[in-house]
Amino acid sequence: MRETSKFASYCKRTWPLHLLLLPAFLITLIYQYIPMLGAVIAFKDYKPWVGILDSPWIGLEHFKYLFTFPDSKQVIQNTLIIAFFKQILGVLVPVLFALLLNEVAKTAFKKTIQTLVYMPHFLSWVILGGIFVDVLAVQGGIVNRLLGLFGAEPIFFLGSNDWFRATVVLTDVWKEFGFAAIVFLSALAAVNPNLYEAAEMDGANRWRQTIYITIPAIMPIVVVVATLALGRIMNAGFDQIFNLYNPLVYETGDIIDTFVYRIGLEGGQFSFGTAVGLFKSAIGFVLIITCYRILYKVADYRIF
Amino acid sequence: MKPKKRRLLGSTAFILAFTACMAACSSDKENTDASNETPKPTTEAVKAVDHAQQAKIKFDPPVTITTALVQEQLDNAFKTGETIEDNVFTRWMKDNMGIQVKFDFIVGKQTDFDTKLRLLLASDEKLPDVFTGSFAADLIDAGKLLPLNDAIEQYASPNLKQLFAQYPQAFESVTRDGIIYGIPRFLSADEGGVMWIREDWLKRLNLTAPTTIVEFEKLLEAFTNQDPDGNGKPDTFGLAVSLKDGMYTWMASADPIFGAFSDYMAPEFRSITQFWNPDANGKLVYGAVDPSAKPFLETMARWKNSGYIDPEAGVKDAMKAVEPAVQGNAGVLFGPNWMGQWPLEDTAKSNPDAVWKAYPIPAGPEGKIGRVVNLTGGSLVFSKDFKHIDAWFAYLNKMYARQFGNTDPYYDPTFEAGFFEGYDYVNHNGKTIKNGFKESGVPQDKWPLASGKTMDMKYALYALHGAFAPTVPYLGDPGYKKFADDPNALAANSAEERVKSLTKSQLEAGNVRQTQSSADKFNSFQGAPSETMQSKGALLNKLESEAYLKIIYGEKPVDYFDEFVKEWRASGGDQVISDANAWYESTKKK
Missing domain, CATH: 3.40.190.10 (Periplasmic binding protein-like II)
Structure with missing residues (x-):
């Protein structure tokens, strides 16, 4: 009796809040959860004019196909390697940059730098692809000219299997680090200045202040960003690779997404594409859960 | 913020696609077996219509033909106030032929066009009457297309039939079991290197x-x-x-x-x-x-x-x-x-x-x-529910007649100089001027466009032909030499007219190309x-x-080619070769 009335009064008190939540809840349900049912076509031989329900079941055929395809191993391996380095550097570089920028005293200088470095984020890879072909050109490209000043042989960045992955990772980091640093910069701005004052009183120099105050202060947000990045471990960046790769570097640069794009382009194979998407999501899901558990145990930090 | 937004955008698109599919499954059960019934070629002979009569036809009450297009942004496609749906040519068609053009959808990119078409197909909605046949094989499988064998026999002009007979291979991608489901869009075949x-x-x-x-x-x-x-x-x-x-x-x-x-x-x-x-x-x-x-x-x-x-x-x-x-x-x-x-x-x-x-x-x-060299740029296909293929052919014959010249029964003398005065040409001092209005001294108020540019009328004139000008392969070739020698020579047909508008270096190069047509x-x-x-x-x-x-690039020796061919054959190449040849044999039997 008492319980019910407590619940009733709770509802009475908070129903407008729930009502506010309702649209978001419905949108999530309709646009995020219901469509997941469409993933069944990964297990069917889907023909658009037959419909999802009536297309025949073929079980794990598409998944088998993905794994028996002679190139699959190479493609999955490329994806993991490129994505792994992108995610690692994609967190480390912005953190470092944010720490360095935070030490800059002049606001005007700081703001200018910050604006300049996050600009590339807004350029699409279609444009940047063309720019990088020029910048990294063997003959007359600015990078190879600089290397030439030091007596180095010109490097065929986009056509050499030794260099392609590094090129892809570094150009991606260059494009995104400024934008990614915004989160860390705002975390740094939120650190209580009293802590630094107290540390100074105790005789700590800038380095010690960074180690004992700044880094611990932004650690939680670094962990959040890193954990979320793990979910993208199967995404090595279609836009970028599609605009930079070529048959010379298929060996090291062909990733799952570009591979599926080429197969899909041939015959609009929806089911196969869905199967690959599902496979990627499943891996991402497992990785997020695992890492979250580990972080919870080790770093005692929880997001959810 | 960024990843969240991207995810939302991505999923919205994804969802839109899927809700349409989901909606489709409920409605098209009764249609699933449509793909199994293939129409049979009619056995009784179909007679061609009287072309002299057909050339003057005006449909009364007016006939509506719906279509769909990929339209890129051009600043010289229409005059101010005119649109793809309402312009000098759509009005002309309505008044003179009794044909009204309607657009089911117009998109900016080919991929959007394909997506839209796939969604229509998936949801079993009405297809446009005539449209560019992307993934025609699927459409034929789905039993959605109109067989055209009889229509071609009945309504295509004699010159057009001759063109079709000259390049039978152009029909093969839209032919299934001897039934033709599409009309190829021929290119001028003058793009050889x-x-x-x-x-x-x-x-x-x-x-x-x-x-x-x-x-x-x-x-x-x-x-x-x-x-x-x-x-x-x-x-x-x-x-x-x-x-x-x-x-x-x-x-x-x-x-x-x-x-x-x-x-x-x-x-x-x-x-x-x-x-x-x-x-x-x-x-x-x-x-x-x-x-x-x-x-x-x-x-x-x-x-x-x-x-x-x-x-x-x-x-x-x-x-x-x-x-x-x-x-x-x-x-x-x-x-x-x-x-x-x-x-x-x-x-x-x-x-x-x-x-x-x-x-x-x-x-x-x-x-x-x-x-x-490419001979065709895709094909036009027709919804199986399209009732007025005769009207479409009346239009096509008329458009092609400008290529075939004034002996064609569908040749329209009103289009002698060009289509519409003040649009694709201007009469000035007794001369017909098609480009360079400013240089030719045409007063500014008579320019087709305020910018002085030549109009590109493909969306107005050729909307029912997928915005491709109807073209006869190689027909313009004699023009390359003719106009390189004398820029003011008379064009024998509209194919040569197009050639006439090229620059001198293009004409000379085109002339060089056509001396080697045997290489095509x-x-x-x-x-x-x-x-x-x-x-x-x-x-x-x-x-x-x-x-x-x-x-x-020298990463492998030339002899690696043999190894590659072996691997290629073993990885499905042999099967592909036999598939291609099985298809090739089947076209010979006809």
Whole structure:
């Protein structure tokens, strides 16, 4: 009796809040959860004019196909390697940059730098692809000219299997680090200045202040960003690779997404594409859960 | 914020697609077996209509034809106040032919068009009456298309029927079991590559244009090592070429070099359906794996190693590959005759002395010449519910009649000078002026567009033909010489009229091209991709592209070609060859 009335009064008190939540809840349900049912076509031989329900079941055929395809191993391996380095550097570089920028005293200088470095984020890879072909050109490209000043042989960045992955990772980091640093910069701005004052009183120099105050202060947000990045471990960046790769570097640069794009382009194979998407999501899901558990145990930090 | 937003956007698109699909499953159960019933060709003979009568036909009450288009943004397609739905030609059609054009959808990109069409198909909604047949094979499978055998017999003009009979291969991609489901959109077939050479470099080095591959190699050597631009720096090379997307691409292509060694067509790494050509025994051969590609690869590898060709050819697409030529670092490239204006004209911006001149493509050691030419740009297909195919043919006949000339029964003398005064032409001082209004002294208020530009009326006039001008292959060819000699000569038909509007360098290059029409090779495989082609095509293309580029870049020896062919055949290539030939045999039986 008492319980019910407590619940009733709770509802009475908070129903407008729930009502506010309702649209978001419905949108999530309709646009995020219901469509997941469409993933069944990964297990069917889907023909658009037959419909999802009536297309025949073929079980794990598409998944088998993905794994028996002679190139699959190479493609999955490329994806993991490129994505792994992108995610690692994609967190480390912005953190470092944010720490360095935070030490800059002049606001005007700081703001200018910050604006300049996050600009590339807004350029699409279609444009940047063309720019990088020029910048990294063997003959007359600015990078190879600089290397030439030091007596180095010109490097065929986009056509050499030794260099392609590094090129892809570094150009991606260059494009995104400024934008990614915004989160860390705002975390740094939120650190209580009293802590630094107290540390100074105790005789700590800038380095010690960074180690004992700044880094611990932004650690939680670094962990959040890193954990979320793990979910993208199967995404090595279609836009970028599609605009930079070529048959010379298929060996090291062909990733799952570009591979599926080429197969899909041939015959609009929806089911196969869905199967690959599902496979990627499943891996991402497992990785997020695992890492979250580990972080919870080790770093005692929880997001959810 | 960023990842969340992206995810939301992505999922919205994803969801939109799926909700439509979901909606579809409920409604199209009764239609699932439509694909199983194939219409039979009618046995009773169908008579052609009286064309003289049909040419004057006006449909009363007016007939509505719906269509769908990919429309790119052009600032010279319509006058102010006119739109694709309401313009001088749609009004003319309505008033004179009783045909009203309606658009089911207009999108900006081909991919959007395909998505829209797939959604209509998936949700079993009404298809446009006439539209460009993307994935025609699926549409035929789904039983959604109108069989056209009888309609062609009945309504196509005699000249059109003759054109259709001349190029039966153009119908094969839209033919199933002898039933025709589409009308091919013919191209003018005048985009075969010519050899563009920096004439000023030739003169400076006292060289003549090469006619054979051996001489061509000497030219490359000279352009690479003898400082053809005379600036004292070793900053030039011979051939500007794109190899990223295949040995054939739409400009800066290597296909004439391939054709000098092989009877087959230079491979394009995009699809396993191109290119196939019959050998002496009437069997289809996939050019990329034919042994004749070996000397080609050997030659290319040698040139690459000697620095005669763009060191980055393998990472460049066509647009990127022409840049060294335009910037004055490369002296030769292969491409269509129109390149004389864009992009090559821009070379003069940085090198005022630069002159590009077109020459015939060089012959190989056995005197072979060959290049890739496309005969059609897709087909038009019709919804099986379309009731007025007669009206559409009345329109098509009229549009084609301008190509066939005034003896065609559908020829309309009101379109003698052009379509509409003040649109595609202006009468001024007793002369018909089609472009350069300002230079010809036409007063500004009589210009079709305030900008003085020539109107591009493809969306107004050819909306019912997928915004492609109806064209007869090679028909404009005599014009290249005629107008190069005398820019004011009379055009015999609308194909020549188009040629007349080209610039002088384009005309000269076109004239060079047509002297070598015997080198033109068309893809002989026009069937729908077989199951193996669909499942293994991407893999085979990948093997092919890797092998070609690795050999040219010297990462593998030329003999690796044999190993590649073995692997290609074992990875599904054998099956693909037999599929292609099974299809080829089936077309012969008819």
